Amino acid sequence: MRAGVVAVARPTFDVEFAAETARRAYRVLEGTGWELAGSADLVMDGDGLDAAISDLSAEGIDGLVVLQASFADSTLVAPLSALGVPMVLWAFPEDRTGGRLRINSLCGINLAGYALSLGDTTYGFLYRDPDDPAVSQELADAFAGSPASKPRAAHADGAVAERAAEIAARLRDTKVGVIGDRPDGFEPCGFDAELTASVIGPRIEKRELPATFAAASAVAPVEIAPLRETVGERLAGIDDVDQEEVD
Known part of the structure; x- marks a missing residue:
C-alpha cells in the first residue's frame, strides 16, 4: 500500500513535543512496509494544508494517515477528504499533570471525526502512543474497516x-x-x-456579540455590585484579572 501521511498541529500547543511525537509515529509507519508519501513535518495552517493536499494528490496514494500531533480544529483535517482515499486518524495519549495539556490530541480527532461524519466521510482511528506494541495491528485494522466496539445500551x-x-x-x-x-x-x-x-x-x-456587549455596558454599577459579589463567592481569582473587563 502507498500511504500518505499528514501531521497536523497548532502553534498554541507544545510544538516541540508535537513535532517529536509526529516523528516517532512516522518511524512506526516506516516499519509497516508501506510505501509512504508525505512527512512528519507539522502542518499548522491552511496554506500548509493546501500544499500537502496538492503534493499527495500527485502521489497517487491508496490511503491516508493523519497524525494529530496536537489539537487542531477540523479545518486542518476535513479538507483532506477531497483526496478520496481511506483515512485513519491517529491521536496520542499524554501524561496528565494537573496543568494544561501539552498537545490535547484526542480532542483534535474528536472534532475531525465529527466533521468528517457530517460530510459522510468514513474513517478509522486509533489512540495509541507510537511505542505501544498494539499500534501496527490497530493501523491495519483501521484501514481494513474494522468497526470500533460499541457499548451495549442499558435498558x-x-x-x-x-x-x-x-x-x-x-x-x-x-x-x-x-x-x-x-x-x-x-x-x-x-x-x-x-x-x-x-x-x-x-x-x-x-x-449577537456586539449587541450583548452593548447591553452589558449599559448596566448601572449599582446593579453590577451584587452580582459581582455572588460571582466572587463562587469563583476563585476574580480579583486577579482585569477588573474593568469583569464589570
Missing part, C-alpha cells in the same frame, strides 16, 4: 424512565440563549434551532 428501569420523562417535559418549556456563533472547525458546537425545538423542545434565542 432503563421504571424510575429512570420516569425521571427522563420529567426532564423532557421541563425542556419543552425551556428557552436557551445563545450568544455569538461557533468558531470555524468546531462543528459539535453547531445546532439547528428548528430541529432542537421539534425533537426535545427548547426554544433557542440567538443574540
Whole structure:
C-alpha cells in the first residue's frame, strides 16, 4: 500500500513535543512496509494544508494517515477528504499533570471525526502512543474497516424512565440563549434551532456579540455590585484579572 501521511498541529500547543511525537509515529509507519508519501513535518495552517493536499494528490496514494500531533480544529483535517482515499486518524495519549495539556490530541480527532461524519466521510482511528506494541495491528485494522466496539445500551428501569420523562417535559418549556456563533472547525458546537425545538423542545434565542456587549455596558454599577459579589463567592481569582473587563 502507498500511504500518505499528514501531521497536523497548532502553534498554541507544545510544538516541540508535537513535532517529536509526529516523528516517532512516522518511524512506526516506516516499519509497516508501506510505501509512504508525505512527512512528519507539522502542518499548522491552511496554506500548509493546501500544499500537502496538492503534493499527495500527485502521489497517487491508496490511503491516508493523519497524525494529530496536537489539537487542531477540523479545518486542518476535513479538507483532506477531497483526496478520496481511506483515512485513519491517529491521536496520542499524554501524561496528565494537573496543568494544561501539552498537545490535547484526542480532542483534535474528536472534532475531525465529527466533521468528517457530517460530510459522510468514513474513517478509522486509533489512540495509541507510537511505542505501544498494539499500534501496527490497530493501523491495519483501521484501514481494513474494522468497526470500533460499541457499548451495549442499558435498558432503563421504571424510575429512570420516569425521571427522563420529567426532564423532557421541563425542556419543552425551556428557552436557551445563545450568544455569538461557533468558531470555524468546531462543528459539535453547531445546532439547528428548528430541529432542537421539534425533537426535545427548547426554544433557542440567538443574540449577537456586539449587541450583548452593548447591553452589558449599559448596566448601572449599582446593579453590577451584587452580582459581582455572588460571582466572587463562587469563583476563585476574580480579583486577579482585569477588573474593568469583569464589570
